[in-house]
Amino acid sequence: MPRIVAPTNAAQREQTQRKILNAFGELLFTHGLPGLTMTDVARTAGVGRTAVYNYFADLEQLLVAYALDETGKFVVELKSKLEGQENPVDRLAVYVRAQMEDLTRRHLPPGPAMRSVLSSESFAKLGIHVGELNTILTDILRAGMAQRYLPAADVDGLVQLIHGSLTASASRRNMDTPDEEHIAGAVRFIQAGVGASFDAKGRPVQQG
Incomplete structure:
Protein backbone atom coordinates (compact mmCIF):
# COMPACT_ATOMS: atom_id res chain seq x y z
CA MET A 1 0.00 0.00 0.00
CA ALA A 57 -6.78 7.48 -20.23
CA ASP A 58 -4.39 8.96 -22.80
CA LEU A 59 -2.40 12.04 -23.73
CA GLU A 60 -5.41 13.64 -25.42
CA GLN A 61 -7.47 13.45 -22.24
CA LEU A 62 -4.55 14.87 -20.26
CA LEU A 63 -4.15 17.75 -22.72
CA VAL A 64 -7.84 18.63 -22.47
CA ALA A 65 -7.74 18.48 -18.66
CA TYR A 66 -4.68 20.73 -18.56
CA ALA A 67 -6.19 23.23 -21.01
CA LEU A 68 -9.46 23.42 -19.07
CA ASP A 69 -7.61 23.79 -15.78
CA GLU A 70 -5.38 26.59 -17.07
CA THR A 71 -8.19 28.44 -18.81
CA GLY A 72 -10.50 28.05 -15.82
CA LYS A 73 -7.94 29.63 -13.49
CA PHE A 74 -7.44 32.47 -15.95
CA VAL A 75 -11.17 33.23 -16.11
CA VAL A 76 -11.35 33.44 -12.31
CA GLU A 77 -8.32 35.76 -12.16
CA LEU A 78 -9.66 37.92 -14.98
CA LYS A 79 -13.03 38.42 -13.33
CA SER A 80 -11.29 39.42 -10.12
CA LYS A 81 -9.21 42.05 -11.95
CA LEU A 82 -12.25 43.44 -13.74
CA GLU A 83 -14.20 43.96 -10.52
CA GLY A 84 -12.36 47.18 -9.69
CA GLN A 85 -12.97 48.81 -13.08
CA GLU A 86 -16.23 50.54 -14.00
CA ASN A 87 -15.41 52.36 -17.22
CA PRO A 88 -15.75 49.93 -20.18
CA VAL A 89 -12.65 51.32 -21.94
CA ASP A 90 -10.60 50.72 -18.79
CA ARG A 91 -12.14 47.25 -18.52
CA LEU A 92 -11.05 46.57 -22.08
CA ALA A 93 -7.50 47.56 -21.13
CA VAL A 94 -7.58 45.13 -18.19
CA TYR A 95 -8.89 42.38 -20.47
CA VAL A 96 -6.22 42.93 -23.12
CA ARG A 97 -3.43 43.15 -20.55
CA ALA A 98 -4.55 39.95 -18.80
CA GLN A 99 -4.82 38.10 -22.11
CA MET A 100 -1.36 39.24 -23.22
CA GLU A 101 0.22 38.07 -19.99
CA ASP A 102 -1.66 34.78 -20.07
CA LEU A 103 -0.99 33.96 -23.72
CA THR A 104 2.75 34.46 -23.32
CA ARG A 105 3.11 32.49 -20.08
CA ARG A 106 0.89 29.54 -20.91
CA HIS A 107 2.36 26.69 -22.91
CA LEU A 108 -0.70 25.41 -24.72
CA PRO A 109 -0.52 24.91 -28.48
CA PRO A 110 -2.50 27.55 -30.42
CA GLY A 111 -6.09 26.81 -31.42
CA PRO A 112 -5.42 25.38 -34.90
CA ALA A 113 -2.70 23.09 -33.51
CA MET A 114 -5.03 21.91 -30.75
CA ARG A 115 -7.70 21.11 -33.32
CA SER A 116 -5.21 19.01 -35.30
CA VAL A 117 -4.27 16.79 -32.34
CA LEU A 118 -7.65 16.48 -30.63
CA SER A 119 -10.80 14.66 -31.61
CA SER A 120 -13.84 16.82 -32.43
CA GLU A 121 -15.42 15.84 -29.12
CA SER A 122 -12.35 16.78 -27.10
CA PHE A 123 -11.85 20.05 -28.96
CA ALA A 124 -15.50 20.97 -28.33
CA LYS A 125 -14.91 20.66 -24.57
CA LEU A 126 -12.40 23.49 -24.76
CA GLY A 127 -15.10 25.75 -26.15
CA ILE A 128 -16.76 26.06 -22.73
CA HIS A 129 -14.20 28.46 -21.30
CA VAL A 130 -13.47 30.06 -24.67
CA GLY A 131 -17.16 30.90 -24.85
CA GLU A 132 -16.99 32.44 -21.38
CA LEU A 133 -14.09 34.67 -22.44
CA ASN A 134 -16.05 35.72 -25.52
CA THR A 135 -18.98 36.64 -23.29
CA ILE A 136 -16.80 38.79 -21.01
CA LEU A 137 -15.32 40.68 -23.95
CA THR A 138 -18.72 41.01 -25.63
CA ASP A 139 -20.21 42.53 -22.48
CA ILE A 140 -17.33 45.03 -22.23
CA LEU A 141 -17.75 46.16 -25.84
CA ARG A 142 -21.53 46.41 -25.65
CA ALA A 143 -21.29 48.46 -22.45
CA GLY A 144 -18.79 50.77 -24.15
CA MET A 145 -21.17 51.31 -27.04
CA ALA A 146 -24.23 51.74 -24.83
CA GLN A 147 -22.40 54.36 -22.72
CA ARG A 148 -21.06 56.10 -25.87
CA TYR A 149 -17.42 55.43 -25.10
CA LEU A 150 -17.20 53.35 -28.28
CA PRO A 151 -18.89 53.83 -31.67
CA ALA A 152 -21.53 51.31 -32.68
CA ALA A 153 -20.07 48.34 -34.55
CA ASP A 154 -20.40 44.59 -35.13
CA VAL A 155 -19.56 43.26 -31.66
CA ASP A 156 -19.11 39.64 -32.71
CA GLY A 157 -16.72 40.70 -35.45
CA LEU A 158 -14.73 42.86 -33.05
CA VAL A 159 -14.42 39.99 -30.57
CA GLN A 160 -12.90 37.77 -33.26
CA LEU A 161 -10.54 40.50 -34.42
CA ILE A 162 -9.37 41.30 -30.88
CA HIS A 163 -8.68 37.68 -29.98
CA GLY A 164 -6.93 37.13 -33.30
CA SER A 165 -4.73 40.19 -32.74
CA LEU A 166 -3.84 39.11 -29.22
CA THR A 167 -2.90 35.58 -30.27
CA ALA A 168 -0.78 36.83 -33.17
CA SER A 169 0.95 39.44 -31.00
CA ALA A 170 1.80 36.91 -28.28
CA SER A 171 3.09 34.41 -30.85
CA ARG A 172 5.39 37.00 -32.46
CA ARG A 173 6.99 37.84 -29.13
CA ASN A 174 7.42 34.23 -27.98
CA MET A 175 8.68 35.26 -24.57
CA ASP A 176 8.17 34.04 -21.02
CA THR A 177 7.24 37.45 -19.57
CA PRO A 178 5.90 40.19 -21.84
CA ASP A 179 7.53 43.60 -21.27
CA GLU A 180 5.42 46.59 -20.26
CA GLU A 181 6.06 48.48 -23.48
CA HIS A 182 4.74 45.61 -25.58
CA ILE A 183 1.65 45.15 -23.39
CA ALA A 184 0.90 48.88 -23.34
CA GLY A 185 1.28 48.97 -27.12
CA ALA A 186 -1.21 46.12 -27.55
CA VAL A 187 -3.67 47.85 -25.22
CA ARG A 188 -3.45 51.13 -27.15
CA PHE A 189 -3.69 49.37 -30.51
CA ILE A 190 -6.86 47.51 -29.59
CA GLN A 191 -8.49 50.47 -27.84
CA ALA A 192 -7.85 52.56 -30.94
CA GLY A 193 -9.08 49.75 -33.15
CA VAL A 194 -12.51 49.71 -31.48
CA GLY A 195 -12.74 53.51 -31.63
CA ALA A 196 -12.01 54.63 -28.06
CA SER A 197 -11.12 58.30 -27.50
CA PHE A 198 -9.15 59.91 -24.67
CA ASP A 199 -8.66 63.36 -23.19
CA ALA A 200 -5.31 65.10 -22.68
CA LYS A 201 -4.77 63.16 -19.45
CA GLY A 202 -5.40 59.81 -21.13
CA ARG A 203 -8.86 59.30 -19.65
CA PRO A 204 -11.63 57.74 -21.76
CA VAL A 205 -14.17 60.23 -23.07
CA GLN A 206 -17.70 59.78 -24.31
CA GLN A 207 -18.43 60.41 -27.95
CA GLY A 208 -21.25 62.19 -29.71
Missing part, protein backbone atom coordinates in the same frame (compact mmCIF):
# COMPACT_ATOMS: atom_id res chain seq x y z
CA PRO A 2 1.38 3.46 -0.88
CA ARG A 3 1.92 5.78 2.04
CA ILE A 4 -0.84 8.37 2.41
CA VAL A 5 0.69 11.83 2.79
CA ALA A 6 -2.55 13.82 2.52
CA PRO A 7 -5.25 14.00 5.24
CA THR A 8 -7.73 11.98 3.17
CA ASN A 9 -7.72 9.71 0.14
CA ALA A 10 -9.56 12.41 -1.81
CA ALA A 11 -6.91 14.96 -0.91
CA GLN A 12 -4.21 12.50 -1.90
CA ARG A 13 -5.82 11.97 -5.28
CA GLU A 14 -6.12 15.72 -5.78
CA GLN A 15 -2.44 16.20 -4.94
CA THR A 16 -1.39 13.47 -7.35
CA GLN A 17 -3.56 14.85 -10.13
CA ARG A 18 -2.12 18.31 -9.55
CA LYS A 19 1.43 16.91 -9.77
CA ILE A 20 0.57 15.26 -13.07
CA LEU A 21 -0.98 18.42 -14.53
CA ASN A 22 1.97 20.54 -13.37
CA ALA A 23 4.43 18.07 -14.86
CA PHE A 24 2.55 18.09 -18.15
CA GLY A 25 2.64 21.90 -18.24
CA GLU A 26 6.38 21.89 -17.52
CA LEU A 27 7.01 19.44 -20.35
CA LEU A 28 4.90 21.47 -22.78
CA PHE A 29 7.13 24.45 -22.00
CA THR A 30 10.48 22.64 -22.20
CA HIS A 31 9.80 20.12 -24.98
CA GLY A 32 6.50 21.00 -26.66
CA LEU A 33 3.69 18.59 -27.51
CA PRO A 34 5.25 16.58 -30.39
CA GLY A 35 6.86 13.40 -29.09
CA LEU A 36 5.57 13.86 -25.55
CA THR A 37 4.55 10.60 -23.87
CA MET A 38 2.70 9.54 -20.74
CA THR A 39 5.97 8.00 -19.54
CA ASP A 40 7.62 11.42 -19.75
CA VAL A 41 4.81 12.91 -17.70
CA ALA A 42 5.01 10.18 -15.06
CA ARG A 43 8.78 10.58 -14.73
CA THR A 44 8.54 14.36 -14.37
CA ALA A 45 5.68 14.10 -11.88
CA GLY A 46 7.55 11.52 -9.81
CA VAL A 47 4.77 8.94 -10.04
CA GLY A 48 4.41 5.57 -11.73
CA ARG A 49 3.17 5.41 -15.30
CA THR A 50 0.20 3.36 -14.14
CA ALA A 51 -0.73 6.14 -11.74
CA VAL A 52 -0.97 8.60 -14.64
CA TYR A 53 -3.32 6.26 -16.47
CA ASN A 54 -5.47 6.03 -13.35
CA TYR A 55 -6.30 9.69 -13.86
CA PHE A 56 -6.08 10.13 -17.62
